[in-house]
Amino acid sequence: MDGVWTIDSMPEMTGKRVIITGASGGLGLETALGFAAKGAEIVFAVRNMEKGHQAAAGLLGKFPKARVEVERLDLADLSSIAAFAAEMLRKHDSLDVLVNNAGVMIPPYRQTKDGFELQFGSNHLGHFALTGRLLPLLLQTPGSRVVTLSSIAAKSGYIYFNNLDGHLGYGAMKFYGQSKLANLLFARELQKRLSAAGADTISVACHPGVSNTNLISRGSGKQAGRAMAMLWGLMSQSAAMGALPTLYAATEPKLYGGEYIGPTGKGGRKGYPGFDLSVDHKMNEETMAKLWRVSEELTGVSYDFQVRPQESGGKEERLYGVKL
Template identity: 40%
Template sequence: MQGIRNLFRSAWSSAERLEDKTVVITGANTGIGKETAIDLAKRGAKIIMACRDMERGEAAKKEVIESSGSENVLCMKLDLADSKSIREFAEAINKDEPKLNILVNNAGVMVCPYGKTADGFEMQIGVNHFGHFLLTHLLIDLIKRSAPARIITVSSIAHSWSSMNLEDINSEKSYDKKRAYSQSKLANVLFTRSLAKRLEGTGVTTYSLHPGVVQTDLWRHLNAPTRAIMKMVSPFTKTSSQGAQTSIYCAVEPSLDKESGGYYSDCAPAKCSAAGKDDVVAQKLWDMSCQMLSLSNLDLE
């Protein structure tokens, strides 16, 4: 129903400016990440595109500069499937950047064949959740010093198709790629809720979102029948630019200043699944994430 209602809403737009703001966007070399970079660069922000493939990243950086008319765009190496790369990236940001006002945890992998990250995590939970969990943790002090600041994590409606399997988080006993994807997107929603609680009163707010069904590179791992179906429904899907709108909304909409921990779709608050509101599971996931990433379980106070 929410989706149908939102079809009849007028398109969101905002003239909000971001001069003197610094933004980090993961996976910014393609799809909605790149479109988010273009939009926020047009608003005057300094954009740091965090990309795994530097060759593609540099090509995308040129595109962002050309499309936005802003030269204030950097491309930096970040592989979310490798904690060493995440630590190096965060160290460079903490050293070189006096502030970080907006972090967009956008990168993701979707329904890929079974594989593991450099740290031994199943690839989808590893990149989509653990990678962004670690990155956020390492940047949080800088973000807090830059308040008011926002942390946006791109989830998906797929979060509602699954529950967290904390006993087999890495799908070692059995692997269903759709279920693993769904679990990683649910982890994004729970992480956002947990983060909001821990950041209360700091001036840092958090948001998770469903970008819509977007035509992106993420479709590359879909099997042939599913791809054929997606092709048939493609007239009803969103372009990358349309898909980026809710990320942009969560990054700049002034009315969200006092909101934190919520889930959004079509540039409006949306209902997440019951599993996405389970604070007991959210706490267990937080504790497990800290343990698996060898982080002291700070409450970020």
């Protein structure tokens, strides 16, 4: 169709490597299908390996020549994140796109393995730690990108620095909005720091509008009830449409970093992807910097963009990445 961006608009991705968190279903799987259609090599970073292998098999049924890898990653466990990243660094020497897609939405109050409130811990802190640990691969790959999924819930989000763990009270939707605003602020602050370091990697945020996925299961991993699923289906667009902003953010050549991509329909709820400027008022520099510092302290992961000369056969090696 003229004037709209679809998978057909994507550049070829043959020879490119993409990691997608939460690729076993919903938006993550639809995103993987989009990349596979363009020839990318895809790493399914999933908590449930059985579902991950099933999803990968389904993708291979549609794209038999696709290169797919399934690896375990639990974003609610910092040790799992460290193990996953170590495996990626061991097996690969490049990473073209990291898609921070996985998320949990409005669960009852729970904590991650490390004692964080589940939504803030998984949706934001988990991806913060993962990105930092994969930074060496990203920064040594020309034109690489970090794509972080936020939500229209970020518009009403607020960072409760005095109550990040919910000890002063917990509201599921309020804390979901906090985690999604954190995703957005992280993506923008990451771009600021990448630019300051002169890196070729860029950071772009996006959101899927209101899309028909199983996020409404409230983090249980089970299918939502029939009535709720039917109502959600009437309100939302397909997961395939919801994945388009992610694919746009990951591949559109005219992006320079720091953009926020979402559906262009009314209220950003549905439609084809484009620029979303509705949350620019949320981009408070002080809040972004404070969130970054707090995230470093909580996860134990600090980003180091400096280039250091190393003795290795007389050659200078570029060492980027995590400083622990």
